Amino acid sequence: MTAESQRGRPPSIRDVARLAGVSHQTVSRVLNHHPSIRPETKQRVLDVMAELQYTPNRAARALVTHRSRTLGILSASSTSTQYGPASSIAAIEGAARAAGYWVSTANIEASDPASIADGLAHLAAQGIEGLVVIAPQVRVFDTLAQLSIDVPYVTLQSTGRDPDHALSVDQIAGARLATRHLIELGHRNIYHLTGPQDWIEAEARMRGFLEEMSAQDVPTTAPILGDWTADFGFHVGRELLRVRDFTAIFASNDQMALGLMHAIHDAGLDVPRDVSIIGFDDIPEAAHFWPPLTTVRQDFAELGRRCVSLLIGDADAPSEAAASAGGPGGAGDAGTAPGEPSAPAGPKTIVPELVVRASTGRPAF
Amino acid sequence: MTAESQRGRPPSIRDVARLAGVSHQTVSRVLNHHPSIRPETKQRVLDVMAELQYTPNRAARALVTHRSRTLGILSASSTSTQYGPASSIAAIEGAARAAGYWVSTANIEASDPASIADGLAHLAAQGIEGLVVIAPQVRVFDTLAQLSIDVPYVTLQSTGRDPDHALSVDQIAGARLATRHLIELGHRNIYHLTGPQDWIEAEARMRGFLEEMSAQDVPTTAPILGDWTADFGFHVGRELLRVRDFTAIFASNDQMALGLMHAIHDAGLDVPRDVSIIGFDDIPEAAHFWPPLTTVRQDFAELGRRCVSLLIGDADAPSEAAASAGGPGGAGDAGTAPGEPSAPAGPKTIVPELVVRASTGRPAF
């Protein structure tokens, strides 16, 4: 029965149209949830689609609509392997898919301008409609401008500085939380180990640290520039322990905190008796570090979701809303096309949360 | 000068053709590295392309060639946030991009069949030319068959059981390495904490463990089914310590090993004096666990790269090789199109490596 329609190629709307006894345009209307189609006609078309296992051809659609329905993620490969970014990426993909979008990723070497340009060009060649940047952002933006790529973009995890493009976990507030916690425990000699300087969130955490320190009138030492890795934390820890003019360290991510604790244990010291350590992110392993790490939790998944609603809100909502008053519907495939496009996304700032575990305590003296 | 050619749309090959004084087909030939184009003509076309900032339209190309040049990754969202899979994914993307392919990801809830089907359908709708599966594989394959999706696929990290689709880190060898290490230290009462049973590599590591145990005539206890998480390791550890009829545990990933060590410390015991712990994967943090973790290192990035060369070798190499004898060139964009497509990929099995650190030692008695 269906064998007859087999002709090598996958079925097109015209094949469906022929079998349903309508024009190809009617089929197209069914696909796009056009309002004025008689229910019976629609049903007949849907039946034929199912019978033929028809799938809309993405390329053809993109060609004529000039819309790729694809979001790009530009990610530093050194970080996409870490819990936080990886969780956000997963959430981005999920939210995008729910909204009928595809997600395409490009990993770059953050340190190499050519790599940035290459990755960006790769995404641009795809006609992405939105871009999420998880990388040292200053350089990326320069390159973006140079290549005259013009798509809406969002930077994951930045501070509220550029409110159009930055949806923020309030990194500053999180850093202040961490710092305040140490100060309230009685620490006065506190170091801060930051992330790389061209990561906006590293800078934000540093700012939060400095703000809280001066707000509480605690004398500040210069932050130490780190690179997010546990290895780096370990080496910095070894250096710092030579002098030991501190009782607490605030590391701007959990990995570096882990490295610090390693160095401290190696020196025969105890956490938190001799030194208190606080991290940032609350990766799932942090609860099982020894000692379990006090840290600041971020909701990475929520962050990813908001990225998408920001991006798709920009790109989609206007035309979408204009097109049809009542029905949302979107432009998903006829078969799938589930729930509403995500809700207005709530307040714009995600507030991070202090998680007190066993790596912080009162200073010994 | 260039202002004149601005007409809203991005430039097409016809625009380029007009300005270069050739036919659109000649432009197309330049794009596809056709052999018989006069160097001067080619150069003229390339110049115009540069001037116009011409970018080939992916959708149009895909429409007519029936090739999407896209690879799909189906990944369990619970695992894509972990170091190993994430590294492989990054490597896959890099290798794919170098070969002129795009990568699109779908994260699924491994436990939910509907989610699997949804993710797979999403990728299929894109016309992916290859699929990498990083998820409990049994269910995925069933679904793949049900949806009658027919693309070459590769399972990341599987054992050598199905040699066509499995490019293997030799998980069995790795597990034997770990087990032998414990036995050689003098341990006789060894537990094994596995990954979820429907993950092929979890099963492979378990097999390796069992094989080595019986090869060395050490009595075996039933493996404990885990879920890859540190939390789970922690809880299992607490249970096991009630009886304490063992001197060593082989955890099939580093996270679970971490959880185990946490439980052991909590009980006031010492690693490795009271219990030896060995992990698997060698995530970057493992060197900084307390104590630094003995584990088995896998080259995740190499694994990812091989995935791609396997997939693209299948899909591309035949026609590619037939097309032009000498020049590789690929079908990248005229402007970009860098280095050779990856080399023949070497021997098919990646051999993992034992990394001895401080979490294993001789049993106390």
Place this chain on the structure above:
DNA sequence: TCACGGCATGTGCACGGTCACATGCGACGT
């Protein structure tokens, strides 16, 4: 009764590439 508007549907073209098939021209063998 008829013009008119809205619904349900159909017709043809455009999107930006590639492919199959010309075409013109110079070199070469007989």
Place this chain on the structure above:
DNA sequence: ACGTCGCATGTGACCGTGCACATGCCGTGA
């Protein structure tokens, strides 16, 4: 000297969709 072959290039159709613009029909108000 002429047919033939290969190179360099051009012409037109086609891929599967969506859009702008008909078209026919029915209900409605003047």
